[in-house]
Amino acid sequence: MRDMLGRNELIAVEQALHLMLHSSALKTSDEIDISIEEAYRFILSRDICSPENLPHFAKSTVDGYAVKSSDTFGATEGFPSYLKIIDEVLMGEVPLFRITKGEAAKIATGGMLPEGTDAVVMLEHTQLIDETTIEVVKPVSPGGHVIQIGEDVKKGERILEKGTRLKPQDIGALAGLGITDITVFRKPIVSVIGTGDEIVPPEKPLAPGQVRDINSYTLSGLIQEAGGTALKRGIIKDDYSSIRGIMEECLKDSHMVLITGGSSVGSKDLTENVINDCGKPGVLFHGLSLKPGKPTIGGIVDGVPVFGLPGHPAAIVICYKLIVQPVLYRIAGLCANKNPEIKKNVRARISKNISSSPGREEHIGVTLEEREGEIWAIPLLGKSGLITTLSKADGTAVIPLNKLGVHKGELVEVRFF
Amino acid sequence: MRDMLGRNELIAVEQALHLMLHSSALKTSDEIDISIEEAYRFILSRDICSPENLPHFAKSTVDGYAVKSSDTFGATEGFPSYLKIIDEVLMGEVPLFRITKGEAAKIATGGMLPEGTDAVVMLEHTQLIDETTIEVVKPVSPGGHVIQIGEDVKKGERILEKGTRLKPQDIGALAGLGITDITVFRKPIVSVIGTGDEIVPPEKPLAPGQVRDINSYTLSGLIQEAGGTALKRGIIKDDYSSIRGIMEECLKDSHMVLITGGSSVGSKDLTENVINDCGKPGVLFHGLSLKPGKPTIGGIVDGVPVFGLPGHPAAIVICYKLIVQPVLYRIAGLCANKNPEIKKNVRARISKNISSSPGREEHIGVTLEEREGEIWAIPLLGKSGLITTLSKADGTAVIPLNKLGVHKGELVEVRFF
Numbered sequence: 001m002r003d004m005l006g007r008n009e010l011i012a013v014e015q016a017l018h019l020m021l022h023s024s025a026l027k028t029s030d031e032i033d034i035s036i037e038e039a040y041r042f043i044l045s046r047d048i049c050s051p052e053n054l055p056h057f058a059k060s061t062v063d064g065y066a067v068k069s070s071d072t073f074g075a076t077e078g079f080p081s082y083l084k085i086i087d088e089v090l091m092g093e094v095p096l097f098r099i100t101k102g103e104a105a106k107i108a109t110g111g112m113l114p115e116g117t118d119a120v121v122m123l124e125h126t127q128l129i130d131e132t133t134i135e136v137v138k139p140v141s142p143g144g145h146v147i148q149i150g151e152d153v154k155k156g157e158r159i160l161e162k163g164t165r166l167k168p169q170d171i172g173a174l175a176g177l178g179i180t181d182i183t184v185f186r187k188p189i190v191s192v193i194g195t196g197d198e199i200v201p202p203e204k205p206l207a208p209g210q211v212r213d214i215n216s217y218t219l220s221g222l223i224q225e226a227g228g229t230a231l232k233r234g235i236i237k238d239d240y241s242s243i244r245g246i247m248e249e250c251l252k253d254s255h256m257v258l259i260t261g262g263s264s265v266g267s268k269d270l271t272e273n274v275i276n277d278c279g280k281p282g283v284l285f286h287g288l289s290l291k292p293g294k295p296t297i298g299g300i301v302d303g304v305p306v307f308g309l310p311g312h313p314a315a316i317v318i319c320y321k322l323i324v325q326p327v328l329y330r331i332a333g334l335c336a337n338k339n340p341e342i343k344k345n346v347r348a349r350i351s352k353n354i355s356s357s358p359g360r361e362e363h364i365g366v367t368l369e370e371r372e373g374e375i376w377a378i379p380l381l382g383k384s385g386l387i388t389t390l391s392k393a394d395g396t397a398v399i400p401l402n403k404l405g406v407h408k409g410e411l412v413e414v415r416f417f
Numbered sequence: 418m419r420d421m422l423g424r425n426e427l428i429a430v431e432q433a434l435h436l437m438l439h440s441s442a443l444k445t446s447d448e449i450d451i452s453i454e455e456a457y458r459f460i461l462s463r464d465i466c467s468p469e470n471l472p473h474f475a476k477s478t479v480d481g482y483a484v485k486s487s488d489t490f491g492a493t494e495g496f497p498s499y500l501k502i503i504d505e506v507l508m509g510e511v512p513l514f515r516i517t518k519g520e521a522a523k524i525a526t527g528g529m530l531p532e533g534t535d536a537v538v539m540l541e542h543t544q545l546i547d548e549t550t551i552e553v554v555k556p557v558s559p560g561g562h563v564i565q566i567g568e569d570v571k572k573g574e575r576i577l578e579k580g581t582r583l584k585p586q587d588i589g590a591l592a593g594l595g596i597t598d599i600t601v602f603r604k605p606i607v608s609v610i611g612t613g614d615e616i617v618p619p620e621k622p623l624a625p626g627q628v629r630d631i632n633s634y635t636l637s638g639l640i641q642e643a644g645g646t647a648l649k650r651g652i653i654k655d656d657y658s659s660i661r662g663i664m665e666e667c668l669k670d671s672h673m674v675l676i677t678g679g680s681s682v683g684s685k686d687l688t689e690n691v692i693n694d695c696g697k698p699g700v701l702f703h704g705l706s707l708k709p710g711k712p713t714i715g716g717i718v719d720g721v722p723v724f725g726l727p728g729h730p731a732a733i734v735i736c737y738k739l740i741v742q743p744v745l746y747r748i749a750g751l752c753a754n755k756n757p758e759i760k761k762n763v764r765a766r767i768s769k770n771i772s773s774s775p776g777r778e779e780h781i782g783v784t785l786e787e788r789e790g791e792i793w794a795i796p797l798l799g800k801s802g803l804i805t806t807l808s809k810a811d812g813t814a815v816i817p818l819n820k821l822g823v824h825k826g827e828l829v830e831v832r833f834f
Contacts, residue, residue: 036619040638057625091655092615094625110615110728112626160808168638169734173808175619176631176730198509198527202453202592208474208511209529214593221457221585238508311527313593317586346763391577391590 053150163335261311365393470567580752678728782810
């Protein structure tokens with residue numbers, strides 16, 4: 001990973017991700033049983049098949065009259081069919097009567113079709129003549145306004161796939177099938193270690209030359225948002241034995257370890273050495289053709305992914321989103337082919353010329369504005385060390401590896417945070 | 418709200434929302450104090466201003482040498498400036514030395530500029546001649562690679578606005594400024610009442626003609642996702658006194674009440690009557706020019722918004738997103754001008770012709786696919802009562818009020834769930 005001058009070779013984000021996701025069997029989180037009441041946003045560890053037909057009886061999709069469809073054939077406003085109302089279907093109950101030719105029964109949406117009927121005429125297509133007679137002014141075809149047994153879900157049908165993150169409507173579907181307990185992946189535990197001799201916790205008084213810990217707080221939120229459990233492991237002195245000590249501690253109970261900073265000269269090599277010395281295969285890449293985020297390190301230690309992230313608060317969010325989050329999703333059990341990316345990116349017009357160096361992918365914090373039906377991305381300009389730039393941003397505009405920049409009005413891809 | 422034939426007049430979604438958001442002073446949730454550790458996704462109830470300058474010392478943004486910029490003016494590869502390294506800036510410490518003309522000090526990213534310097538030369542633009550001498554091959558301007566005191570945040574500057582939902586990077590910024598405790602809006606409590614004589618809880622055995630409660634589970638997840646606290650209040654018999662009883666119970670401790678179903682004939686009027694009888698101003702609209710979702714009811718009872726939602730599981734998600742969620746955001750204290758809509762919609766090409774009735778806004782469940790760089794929306798066809806349609810959907814394609822349908826390949830707006 002070093003060239004002849006001893007410098008780290010830079011690799012593209014995509015390549016780094018490929019190395020992480022394919023190099024070794026990553027340890028996926030273990031399974032737990034959970035009630036659907038608690039399961040919102042958990043990830044299914046097994047396919048779920050329906051234990052029954054849904055609906056389990058033929059039901060009406062409208063308010064109206066259950067009929068024999070043949071009794072309505074040819075009915076018009078001018079020549080209506082006349083039907084006798086013999087009873088009413090009560091919600092939640094089995095109709096105990098039977099409809100024969102020329103008869104109808106009142107039925108509400110969701111009601112069970114009585115024996116002898118095969119369709120429902122909508123209330124709007126009928127007229128009440130007297131208490132027991134209706135005029136039908138429009139024909140209904142067989143099966144019209146009826147959901148048949150198993151039409152929504154067939155018994156045994158797979159309704160949710162392993163790797164799905166449960167949405168509110170998925171939990172609703174499970175409830176609808178009477179499935180109240182399921183098996184999901186436990187939320188992965190991600191340890192966050194801060195390094196840097198200048199970093200102090202936010203509650204401590206600040207001496208000149210020191211800065212407060214920002215990254216552990218930002219990363220904890222991002223990890224939570226992605227469905228992990230973040231453990232802040234404190235701020236560690238920037239030396240080999242301190243970093244190695246905390247790293248071995250973290251490896252005992254974590255599914256992933258993130259080390260941020262330090263910005264002291266030489267500290268990047270410390271992290272690299274610790275990762276290599278803690279287990280196999282060790283460091284997989286060191287240095288990305290990415291701005292900001294060049295000094296990122298990635299490796300795997302006995303199945304546990306470990307990342308060394310730059311100390312800049314702006315860089316850390318971008319590196320996390322591009323490199324860490326996809327790996328976190330993998331160990332959390334999230335199925336990659338669900339393709340959440342389509343939902344997370346939009347294309348927008350950049351509001352000013354931006355130049356970029358060739359050979360690196362550049363990410364620029366932007367806010368989004370709608371102007372006459374078009375979405376515009378307004379770059380937030382600021383030095384890369386500013387912590388507030390990314391707090392104000394809606395996302396980052398991406399200038400690809402092979403471009404020298406973008407012109408005002410050009411379409412760029414914007415990723416959300 | 419009723420026309421001459423006693424039918425409810427249908428109103429557009431936008432108009433209904435306007436009535437809800439403007440008709441009366443909605444009760445906004447109260448304030449609580451909270452640690453930033455717990456504050457992720459809470460909504461700020463007050464502006465936050467910085468108690469200090471950030472950074473509170475001039476710091477380097479690169480690894481290199483702190484210099485007097487004037488010592489580097491005119492430096493080139495051919496005619497470099499020579500500077501004497503007299504010391505090194507230690508991270509987190511105040512340099513106790515002073516730089517004079519012709520001198521430099523080693524400095525890392527984030528290091529404090531020593532007295533006498535006004536810029537930092539990047540390591541890449543220097544060459545080490547011997548242990549105490551560097552060649553500088555490129556000039557640096559005054560202030561080059563330096564973040565000045567207060568350049569990121571000035572003391573007293575407003576850094577986060579009331580009404581902001583706290584993102585991970587906002588929590589990071591607060592930590593960076595030493596703000597560890599803040600005031601936020603309490604999560605609004607939303608009571609969810611199910612009605613319908615045919616509805617049973619998912620854990621109960623199912624008799625023919627009955628269906629399990631889906632909507633309370635879906636709504637609870639959606640409410641949680643939006644930042645509320647959902648309280649499932651059970652399934653109530655479809656009669657006036659039962660609905661009125663539970664409604665009065667809910668109004669004691671809730672910021673919002675949702676009643677779903679019932680689909681029995683006449684139950685829609687029950688809900689309307691209960692809302693009108695419980696307090697002022699009562700029902701504001703009954704009936705939307707929306708498909709699915711036409712029978713939706715909205716009202717305000719002594720400051721608390723109350724909605725009657727249709728019983729169809731597919732309709733409920735759409736009504737919730739269009740009508741309930743914006744009102745929930747308002748009472749949660751979320752600032753409307755943050756415009757999260759831009760982020761939540763995309764435009765996609767519809768994959769087949771869809772017809773629609775004039776005079777109503779129609780929402781169709783779709784999945785999204787990327788085809789040669791374009792996003793396509795694939796309609797999920799299914800009868801409106803199917804519970805699984807919206808579980809499979811990525812979002813809904815919108816056919817506006819004034820259109821008769823869309824043609825294959827036409828751009829439609831897709832909203833995400």
